[in-house]
Amino acid sequence: MTNMLYRPNRRALLRGTAAAGAAALMGTLPGRLMAQDAPAKPAEIIVRAWGGSWVEALKKGVSDPFTAATGIQVRHDLTEDNEIQPKVWAAVAQGRVPPIHINWDTTTNATKSALRGVTEDLSDLSNLAGTTDLAKPVGLDGYPIVNTYGYVYVLAYRPEAFPDGAPTSWKAMLDPKFRGRIALYNDGIGFHFPAQVAGGGKLEDIPANMQAAWDFIAQVKEQQPLLGEDPDFTAWFQNGEIDLACTISTNAREAKKNGVDLAWTVPEEGAKFDTDGLWIPKGLPENELYWAKEYINFAISKDAQQVWCDGLGLPGVVPGLTPPADLVDDPSYPDTPEEMSHLIRISTKVQVENESEWFGKFKEIMQG
Amino acid sequence: MSGVQQPAAVVAEGVDMDFGTGAAMAVKDAGFALGRGRFLTILGPSGSGKTTLLRMIAGFQTPTRGQILIGGKPADAVAPHRRSVGMVFQKLALFPHMTVAQNVAFPLKMRRFNPAEIAGRVERYLELVRLGGFGARRIHELSGGQQQRVAIARALVFEPELLLLDEPLAALDRKLREEMQLEFRRIQKELGVTTINVTHDQREALVVSDEIIVMDQGQIQQHAAPAEMYRRPANPFVAHFIGVSSFLKGRRSAAGIEVNGIDCAGQAVADLAPGVACLGAIRAEQIRIAPAGAPLPGCDTVVQGQVTDIVFEGERLLCFVTLPALAAEVQIYHHDPAGLDQLAKGASVSVGWTAGDLLIFAADKG
Amino acid sequence: MSEPGPKQDFRYPLHWRLMDGVERLADIVWPRSMARHTGWLFIAPALLLVGLLVLGLVQIADSSLRVLDTATFLPSEDWSLTNYEKALGTKVYLTVAWRSVSAAALTTVLTLILAFAYAYALVRVRKAWIRKALLITLFLPFFIGQVVRAYGWLIILGNSGMVNEALGLIGVAPMRLLFNYGAVIFGLVQYMLPFAVLLLVPALTAIPEETETAAGSLGASWPRIFWHVLLPMAKPGLIGAGLVVFTLTLTDFAVPAMLGGGSQDFIANAIYDQFFRTADQGLGAALALMLVAAGSILVGLVFMVFGAGTLAMGGRK
Known part of the structure; x- marks a missing residue:
């Protein structure tokens, strides 16, 4: 069981703060929830979630108000996202009732499940009308998933190591003085696309020709980077092991909240932008499916989003949300088209189909 | 040496x-x-x-x-x-x-x-x-x-x-x-x-x-x-550890050792003043045994006793005999298994030894 | 016996009476006439477990023959050897496999050397309190568990950890002690040491101290006693311990993942990636089966060349 012990997800170490005002949401719940002709309510629904401040944010922003409005208890299953996936797949393949009602998942992983056909279609959720384009998964028919917020793989750095100001390019990683003092995700996630640009290639060539990315990654390999997961990044920054890392902004924000002198930037080559979402596995009883859909429908309401995404420190999928005070105009909280234009967003379908090949290629370079 | x-x-x-x-x-x-x-x-x-x-x-x-x-x-x-x-x-x-x-x-x-x-x-x-x-x-x-x-x-x-x-x-x-x-x-x-x-x-x-x-x-x-x-x-100690010996407690006398008021002929291994507490040791094969009243020629000391147990060891008998007069029990090897019936448990017997075979030690040891 | 019979108030001890009750109950549930099948009854659960394991292996073998279609994320309907070709044809898997095998061999050698010295001290030391101290020192980390211990090393050996601070006191600049091959080997040896000591102690206990004294009195100096007497007599223990350390190391996941800094993966890490990161169960299954096969072949070779050591359990030497 070392897997589960070792690999707490990136959310596990995060300690966000949630905005207040959950009780106020009760009045804004869609009327449909109160409808007399709704199917029988289950005693509880199970939502797989990431632990720590992530689940706290979800509880405060979505689950608690949902329970208050409907009387349905919400149980949060903190099984690792990568480990729930084969379980759900097996349940659907064997015609069993799946172990969870709702999976909170990365869009890429969720898309794999959607392609495999184990997700319920969510196109009929009434609140979808009020969401931005970000909520719609790219390259899939309908809404097998609903994206709920976005996040950026920023270049995080210790200002102490950059007395002349923030690094402007990912090429800063190649500076000999940072040899052994940089960190990447151990499958390279978030780094492939900016590496393609930094290596002199074009984003349009993804996935056909990524030689530029591999060449750049090979150069970075010569710098002996550390490879790890989100908790590792926080720990490494805290222990002074590294000066530079390609990591999700929330990890950097978390380390900063813990007192580490840390800053982050989106370099000139851009940074990868991606989303997380919610989906429902196939095979639920009719009434439970209905209430699971109601949960997701509520999660993309403006009021739920404001509280939930404040807790996460990430931009939601409803227009007009108020960003947390510390993230106003922060490049890791893109809420304007100008900010979005600096970010790299690659079709989920392309990612899903090529991700394992990219991971393999990255490993091949790093393990060599 | x-x-x-x-x-x-x-x-x-x-x-x-x-x-x-x-x-x-x-x-x-x-x-x-x-x-x-x-x-x-x-x-x-x-x-x-x-x-x-x-x-x-x-x-x-x-x-x-x-x-x-x-x-x-x-x-x-x-x-x-x-x-x-x-x-x-x-x-x-x-x-x-x-x-x-x-x-x-x-x-x-x-x-x-x-x-x-x-x-x-x-x-x-x-x-x-x-x-x-x-x-x-x-x-x-x-x-x-x-x-x-x-x-x-x-x-x-x-x-x-x-x-x-x-x-x-x-x-x-x-x-x-x-x-x-x-x-x-x-x-x-x-x-x-x-x-x-x-x-x-x-x-x-x-x-x-x-x-x-x-x-x-x-x-x-x-x-x-x-x-x-x-x-x-x-x-x-040596007398006890090597061979089978029986011991008599008494005081040094002119002839040997006085045990329970009876003078037993013996030979002291060292000079011992008359009257000091001492210990007589005699080996099982050096005590002779005969039916009560039978003569034991050549013995310097003869006392009466009773067989309390008898062990058949093949080539010899080991007799346990109490000597009420000396308030002691002795072990005796008897090399004539044919005499078994006369030496049955409870039989009255005469036992005797020569003065040279009863060794007298100072009583501080053993 | 002149002893009188048990007194009126005499009672057998409670655990005797309990056992009598259990025996009576057992007679009802499992009559005496079934006695000759009792052996099977007791190994039935173990057989069941092994059976399940075999079933699992069959299922893994099946999925290893199916290729993942990344357009639908479903395994293919028909069988092919594509996954095996991919595993054998991809340089990274060969690199990782070679790293696992060579690290397992190196760890085994280092662990056996250290464990032999430790076990020898444990067996021969005369003072009970020293032996107890040695045992506690050995088993305390054993009880703490592999992952927590690896985290401990991250703290101790980190750039601002205890070791680097101590080095700093004598003017040595902080250096990277973690996240390299050496750190992984170090962590593995430290993890395996108690296992090896545990397996070596019985083997060394079986060598009478008198045998060493005898060898000395016959003219052997200590190094020659070690080489000509101790080592050959401890061979069964060394083989047993070596096999356990080798197989555990070969299949280890946590130490390379945590102390390797991501660039020192073993086969188990590669398998984990396939199952849980890229969802390619077919390739993961193929890698897993190849690991099982490689491990079995290596262990089989050791059995053939050296015998099974203490693992032969009373079989031929």
């Missing part, structure tokens, strides 16, 4: 061993000299310090006081693996992963003998212990007696100045033990190697040794040749 003319092979002088555990000293003021080619047995009950004394002679332990010289040099002056001492251990300590020949060749290889000589020498010593042709066998394929012989060959093959035997026969059954005792004696005589043996078996000591040291409570009680040791024990 023996070995007077020859230079001593082993000398111990005032040797103490105190393990510092707060208990009594393991060895106290031990001293002896052993001539070249002699076979000495250190005999004593368990805990008497005999094994500790042997381990000091082997150089495994250093005396807390006094010294042990082997060939004139202190025993622990050189590292164990450079000493010229062969040892046969209690559990033999053969090497199970080697063949018989490899076991015997081991000391030759370790002591860097000429490799060309080794095979011939190994075979010669296997012949000596009557294991010729067994060289290729594995140790676990041999019987207990054969393993003993391998251990002896291994301890002797490098021609040590001194051979030490640490109760190697203790675990054998009686028949094999007696056979091996005679083998030890034969081999020792054949090679003439100075040998020190440790045992708690008085028979073994008497059979194999030129000299015996009896130890008790860390102290040497007597050092003598076997026959002298048997006939002239130095104190009641």
Whole structure:
């Protein structure tokens, strides 16, 4: 069981703060929830979630108000996202009732499940009308998933190591003085696309020709980077092991909240932008499916989003949300088209189909 | 004492061993000299310090006081693996992963003998212990007696100045033990190697040794040749430990010892003032027994008694007889099993002995 | 016996009476006439477990023959050897496999050397309190568990950890002690040491101290006693311990993942990636089966060349 012990997800170490005002949401719940002709309510629904401040944010922003409005208890299953996936797949393949009602998942992983056909279609959720384009998964028919917020793989750095100001390019990683003092995700996630640009290639060539990315990654390999997961990044920054890392902004924000002198930037080559979402596995009883859909429908309401995404420190999928005070105009909280234009967003379908090949290629370079 | 003319092979002088555990000293003021080619047995009950004394002679332990010289040099002056001492251990300590020949060749290889000589020498010593042709066998394929012989060959093959035997026969059954005792004696005589043996078996000591040291409570009680040791024990402990003896408590009298008001004829081993408390010891085979009233010619003391038990030992009977007049019980060997019916349990008997056979010791010991 | 019979108020001890009750109950549930099948009854659960394991292996074998279609994320309907070709044809898997095998061999050698010395001290030391201290020192980390211990090393060996601070006191600049091959080997040896000591202690206990004394009295210096007597006599224990350490190391996941800094993966890490990161169960299954096969072949070779050591359990030496 070392897997589960070792690999707490990136959310596990995060300690966000949630905005207040959950009780106020009760009045804004869609009327449909109160409808007399709704199917029988289950005693509880199970939502797989990431632990720590992530689940706290979800509880405060979505689950608690949902329970208050409907009387349905919400149980949060903190099984690792990568480990729930084969379980759900097996349940659907064997015609069993799946172990969870709702999976909170990365869009890429969720898309794999959607392609495999184990997700319920969510196109009929009434609140979808009020969401931005970000909520719609790219390259899939309908809404097998609903994206709920976005996040950026920023270049995080210790200002102490950059007395002349923030690094402007990912090429800063190649500076000999940072040899052994940089960190990447151990499958390279978030780094492939900016590496393609930094290596002199074009984003349009993804996935056909990524030689530029591999060449750049090979150069970075010569710098002996550390490879790890989100908790590792926080720990490494805290222990002074590294000066530079390609990591999700929330990890950097978390380390900063813990007192580490840390800053982050989106370099000139851009940074990868991606989303997380919610989906429902196939095979639920009719009434439970209905209430699971109601949960997701509520999660993309403006009021739920404001509280939930404040807790996460990430931009939601409803227009007009108020960003947390510390993230106003922060490049890791893109809420304007100008900010979005600096970010790299690659079709989920392309990612899903090529991700394992990219991971393999990255490993091949790093393990060599 | 023996070995007077020859230079001593082993000398111990005032040797103490105190393990510092707060208990009594393991060895106290031990001293002896052993001539070249002699076979000495250190005999004593368990805990008497005999094994500790042997381990000091082997150089495994250093005396807390006094010294042990082997060939004139202190025993622990050189590292164990450079000493010229062969040892046969209690559990033999053969090497199970080697063949018989490899076991015997081991000391030759370790002591860097000429490799060309080794095979011939190994075979010669296997012949000596009557294991010729067994060289290729594995140790676990041999019987207990054969393993003993391998251990002896291994301890002797490098021609040590001194051979030490640490109760190697203790675990054998009686028949094999007696056979091996005679083998030890034969081999020792054949090679003439100075040998020190440790045992708690008085028979073994008497059979194999030129000299015996009896130890008790860390102290040497007597050092003598076997026959002298048997006939002239130095104190009641030795009299008790070797052979079967009965004891009478009394006071020194002119004729011998006065027991319960009766004067018994005896012979004092040392000058003892009349009237001092003393102990008479007599061996089971030196008391004569006859039906009550029958004459016991030649006996200096005759008393009446009653048989309380009788044990048939084959070639002899062991009779337990109470002597009410002396307030004592004695053990008697009777070598005429035909007289069994007359000596039945409860029978009244006459017992007697000659003055020379009742040895009188001061009563402070035993 | 002149003793009178049990007194009126005499009672057997409670655990005797309990056992009598259990026996009576057992007679009802499992009559005496079934006695000759009792052996099977007791190994039935173990057989069941092994059976399930075999079933699992069969299922893994099946999925290893199916290729993942990344357009639908479903395994293919028909069987092919594509996954095996991919595993054998991809340089990274060969690199990782070679790293696992060589690290397992190196760890085994280092662990056996250290464990032999430790076990020898444990067996031969005379003072009871020293032996107890040695045992506690050995088993305390054993009880703490692999992952927590690896985290401990991250703290101790980190750039601002205890070791680097101590080095700093004598003027040595902080250096990277973690996240390299050496750190992984170090962590593995430290993890395996108690296992190896545990397996070596019985083997060394079986060598009487007298045998060493005898070898010394026959003219062997300590190094020669070690080489000619101790080592050959301890061989069964060394083989048993070596096999356990080798197989555990070969299949280890946590130490390379945590102390390797991501660039020192073993086969188990590669398998984990396939199952849980890229969802390619087919390739993961193929890698897993190849690991099982490689491990079995290596262990089989050791059995053939050296015998099974203490793992032969009374079989031929």
